[in-house]
Amino acid sequence: MCSLPGSRKPLRRVAVTGGTHGNEMCGVYLARYWLQNPGELQRPSFSAMPVLANPAATAACRRYIDRDLNRTFTLTFLGSTATPDDPYEVKRAQELNQLLGPKGTCQAFDFILDLHNTTANTGACLISEVSQNPFNLHLCHYLQLQNPGLPCRLFQFEPPGSESYSMDSVAKNGICLELGPQPQGVLRAELFSQMRAMVASILDFIELFNQGLEFPAFEMEVYKNLGRVDFPRTTDGHLTGTVHSKLQDHDFEPLRPGEPIFKLFSGEDVLYEGDSVVYPVFVNEAAYYEKHVAFLKSEKIRISVPALPGLTPSSTQTP
Amino acid sequence: MCSLPGSRKPLRRVAVTGGTHGNEMCGVYLARYWLQNPGELQRPSFSAMPVLANPAATAACRRYIDRDLNRTFTLTFLGSTATPDDPYEVKRAQELNQLLGPKGTCQAFDFILDLHNTTANTGACLISEVSQNPFNLHLCHYLQLQNPGLPCRLFQFEPPGSESYSMDSVAKNGICLELGPQPQGVLRAELFSQMRAMVASILDFIELFNQGLEFPAFEMEVYKNLGRVDFPRTTDGHLTGTVHSKLQDHDFEPLRPGEPIFKLFSGEDVLYEGDSVVYPVFVNEAAYYEKHVAFLKSEKIRISVPALPGLTPSSTQTP
Numbered sequence: 001m002c003s004l005p006g007s008r009k010p011l012r013r014v015a016v017t018g019g020t021h022g023n024e025m026c027g028v029y030l031a032r033y034w035l036q037n038p039g040e041l042q043r044p045s046f047s048a049m050p051v052l053a054n055p056a057a058t059a060a061c062r063r064y065i066d067r068d069l070n071r072t073f074t075l076t077f078l079g080s081t082a083t084p085d086d087p088y089e090v091k092r093a094q095e096l097n098q099l100l101g102p103k104g105t106c107q108a109f110d111f112i113l114d115l116h117n118t119t120a121n122t123g124a125c126l127i128s129e130v131s132q133n134p135f136n137l138h139l140c141h142y143l144q145l146q147n148p149g150l151p152c153r154l155f156q157f158e159p160p161g162s163e164s165y166s167m168d169s170v171a172k173n174g175i176c177l178e179l180g181p182q183p184q185g186v187l188r189a190e191l192f193s194q195m196r197a198m199v200a201s202i203l204d205f206i207e208l209f210n211q212g213l214e215f216p217a218f219e220m221e222v223y224k225n226l227g228r229v230d231f232p233r234t235t236d237g238h239l240t241g242t243v244h245s246k247l248q249d250h251d252f253e254p255l256r257p258g259e260p261i262f263k264l265f266s267g268e269d270v271l272y273e274g275d276s277v278v279y280p281v282f283v284n285e286a287a288y289y290e291k292h293v294a295f296l297k298s299e300k301i302r303i304s305v306p307a308l309p310g311l312t313p314s315s316t317q318t319p
Numbered sequence: 320m321c322s323l324p325g326s327r328k329p330l331r332r333v334a335v336t337g338g339t340h341g342n343e344m345c346g347v348y349l350a351r352y353w354l355q356n357p358g359e360l361q362r363p364s365f366s367a368m369p370v371l372a373n374p375a376a377t378a379a380c381r382r383y384i385d386r387d388l389n390r391t392f393t394l395t396f397l398g399s400t401a402t403p404d405d406p407y408e409v410k411r412a413q414e415l416n417q418l419l420g421p422k423g424t425c426q427a428f429d430f431i432l433d434l435h436n437t438t439a440n441t442g443a444c445l446i447s448e449v450s451q452n453p454f455n456l457h458l459c460h461y462l463q464l465q466n467p468g469l470p471c472r473l474f475q476f477e478p479p480g481s482e483s484y485s486m487d488s489v490a491k492n493g494i495c496l497e498l499g500p501q502p503q504g505v506l507r508a509e510l511f512s513q514m515r516a517m518v519a520s521i522l523d524f525i526e527l528f529n530q531g532l533e534f535p536a537f538e539m540e541v542y543k544n545l546g547r548v549d550f551p552r553t554t555d556g557h558l559t560g561t562v563h564s565k566l567q568d569h570d571f572e573p574l575r576p577g578e579p580i581f582k583l584f585s586g587e588d589v590l591y592e593g594d595s596v597v598y599p600v601f602v603n604e605a606a607y608y609e610k611h612v613a614f615l616k617s618e619k620i621r622i623s624v625p626a627l628p629g630l631t632p633s634s635t636q637t638p
Contacts (some may be wrong), residue, residue: 032557033584061608062381119502183438183502185605187561189582238351242506263508265352286504289380 008311010210011110011173014048015100016041016199018115020070020167021287022057025187026179026195027115040196043203045210048113053096053167056088061185063287064089070114074165078103101170112171113202115195118180119286120295121249124152124198127176129164131156136175137222137305138215142205143198150194153252154222155281155298177202181249184286214310223252223279223298230292232262232270241265243284243294251283255297262294327630329529330429330492333367334419335360335518337434339389339486340606341376344506345498345514346434359515362522364529367432372415372486375407380504382606383408389433393484397422420489431490432521434514437499438605439614440568443471443517446495448483450475455494456541456624457534461524462517469513472571473541474600474617496521500568503605533629542571542598542617549611551581551589560584562603562613570602574616581613 016034018027034041034050041048057064066087077090078097101108126143128136140154155178159165168174177198182191209215232240241264247255254277255261262270272278278297282288285295335353337346353360353369360367376383385406396409397416420427445462447455459473474497478484487493496517501510528534551559560583566574573596574580581589591597597616601607604614 029558029561029584119505181502183500183605184504185608186438186502186603187558188567188603189561189564190567192561192584193582239348239506242348242508242511245508248507248509263512265348265511284505284507286502289504 008309009110010045010311011206012046012210013109014046014111014113014203014206015051015109015171016048016113016115017051017053017096017167019055019058020053020114021063021068021116022054022059023061023063023184024115024117024182025185026117026182026192028052028058029187029192030115030196030199040200041203043207043210045207048203051096051099053114054089054092056092063184066090069093070167071165073097073103073167073169074163075103096167097170103170109171110173111206112168112174113199114167114174114176115199116176116178117182117184117191118178118282119183120180120251120282120284122153122178122180122251122281124150124194125155125178125180125281126152127155127157127178129157129159129166129169130173131158132222132303132305133173134305134308135173135209137220137303138308139175139202139205141218141220141305142208142215143201144220146201146204147198150198152198154220156222156224157296158225175202180251180285209308209311212310212313215308217305217307219302219304221300221302223281223300225281226278226297226299228291228293229261229280229295229297231289231294232264239265239289241268241270244269247280247295248284251281251295252279254278255280327628328429329364329630330525331365331529332428333365333430333432333522333525334370334428334490335367335432335434336370336372336415336486338374338377339372339433340382340387340435341373341378342380342382342503343434343436343501344504345436345501345511347371347377348506348511349434349515349518359519360522362526362529364526367522370415370418372433373408373411375411382503385409388412389486390484392416392422392486392488393482394422415486416489422489428490429492430525431487431493432518433486433493433495434518435495435497436501436503436510437497437601438502439499439570439601439603441472441497441499441570441600443469443513444474444497444499444600445471446474446476446497448476448478448485448488449492450477451541451622451624452492453624453627454492454528456539456622457627458494458521458524460537460539460624461527461534462520463539465520465523466517469517471517473539475541475543476615477544494521499570499604528627528630531629531632534627536624536626538621538623540619540621542600542619544600545597545616545618547610547612548580548599548614548616550608550613551583558584558608560587560589563588566599566614567603570600570614571598573597574599 018031244260280295337350563579599614
């Protein structure tokens with residue numbers, strides 16, 4: 001039987017991917033460390049596999065070589081006939097799909113935890129593509145309980161098209177862990193330690209799930225993506241201003257209509273013209289300039305999450 | 320007569336260069352803005368020329384395309400016979416040398432102000448290659464007096480070889496303005512405003528000099544480069560640790576023997592083993608990983624700067 005998202009079987013095949021973007025250094029160096037020291041990713045019921053997802057971009061210390069790998073895991077790219085002229089990341093996505101997928105099949109890994117950094121002041125943030133996936137909601141809640149000093153928000157980002165395209169979408173279930181602020185190409189000691197501790201907590205959660213623990217119902221807040229806001233630009237695409245200092249570093253804080261969002265180089269302020277409070281996320285993220293995103297707007301919603309029942313003893317046995 | 324460094328003639332031909340590194344965004348966007356709005360760079364006795372120094376790297380939002388432009392202004396590169404296979408930055412250095420030099424000749428510009436950002440927490444910092452250049456010392460002192468809320472340090476960096484290689488070395492005199500911390504590829508509003516205000520002050524200083532003002536003697540502290548400290552690394556060059564959180568963001572603050580400088584991934588601390596207090600600069604700068612620099616050590620010295628005499632009336636007349 002195939003274990004699909006929300007399935008009732010233990011997660012045995014788990015991967016932790018770092019360096020999906022080659023200049024996001026916590027994941028790059030954690031993956032490299034674990035490839036030499038795999039014991040840290042072992043739990044009684046499973047051993048997570050570390051993967052350096054984009055070795056060429058990592059070697060060049062760039063986000064990507066030819067195209068954004070974390071937008072390349074669509075069935076169209078994964079199923080295309082390989083040619084020597086394919087962009088590097090299309091080739092690499094196909095390799096990763098062989099290693100951890102194939103996407104959408106019973107052979108795919110049970111879970112991928114994909115590690116990222118952002119230049120935005122997000123703190124710790126989990127990004128889940130699947131709307132209100134119970135396992136991911138419980139995982140986030142567990143992280144919040146285990147790390148009270150480090151708020152961990154859940155950002156629900158459903159891809160704009162109909163199809164998922166991210167690294168973690170190759171497995172039956174997955175999640176992306178973002179940690180910021182950290183400049184591209186820089187490894188800050190305290191963020192490295194925080195990400196390492198959060199990965200350990202996530203693996204602990206999977207272990208408890210595999211052991212058959214029941215997780216009780218709870219309520220939590222999630223931030224749901226409402227769309228992008230671009231920088232003010234000239235007709236040829238150059239900025240005419242940047243994020244206002246009153247918005248800079250205020251990720252996940254309320255933005256009210258009439259509050260400033262941009263400072264133009266001419267000195268004027270641009271005000272937020274929406275008609276309701278939103279919660280900006282990824283404010284002034286370096287990699288999003290080219291994607292025409294100064295920040296994402298989100299709404300904060302409170303949801304009731306039902307209990308995650310314990311696995312039955314028969315399903316928790318090692319096959 | 321040729322006006323060389325320390326000369327007694329007004330500075331008429333002044334350039335302000337941004338985007339020498341294509342992902343240091345304050346200079347990139349200031350240069351672009353001034354190319355459309357040159358009035359901000361005009362003073363009664365001169366009009367500074369804005370230059371976007373590395374357009375290809377700027378378009379790609381990378382430090383450089385083929386090699387670091389700001390290490391390419393040696394006479395060897397500038398004097399080499401052009402071939403189609405030259406690295407992009409060698410071609411571009413030769414173009415800039417035609418525009419603003421030729422380096423070392425009477426035809427060269429009088430002054431180049433080269434704008435940079437760093438991911439390190441340097442605050443505002445002027446980098447002067449020429450040891451105790453009186454004009455640059457007075458310029459820095461003027462900035463300190465004009466901007467009491469924004470400490471501006473002078474970092475004296477003599478190139479390791481015998482020859483200067485930086486953008487500003489093309490002119491008869493020049494200086495580099497660094498402002499940090501700012502991630503690569505990000506434009507933060509408050510740093511953009513700070514750099515803009517500092518450039519205005521520097522042009523005001525040149526104007527006062529050109530008008531024949533005498534600047535009195537004073538004392539100041541300068542930070543003199545003592546050399547690099549690399550990250551701890553494996554034999555194949557990967558990091559085995561990163562800058563310790565007790566050193567991170569503490570640029571220009573004293574580092575004493577026995578204090579921690581690195582946190583290894585294994586958990587151990589690496590302590591500073593020098594035998595005297597040093598002042599780290601460019602701590603954990605993204606672009607210096609590949610240059611094997613975790614930080615530069617400097618010594619803080621106090622110097623007496625003699626008065627800068629006023630120009631004589633005959634020399635201040637427009638030629």
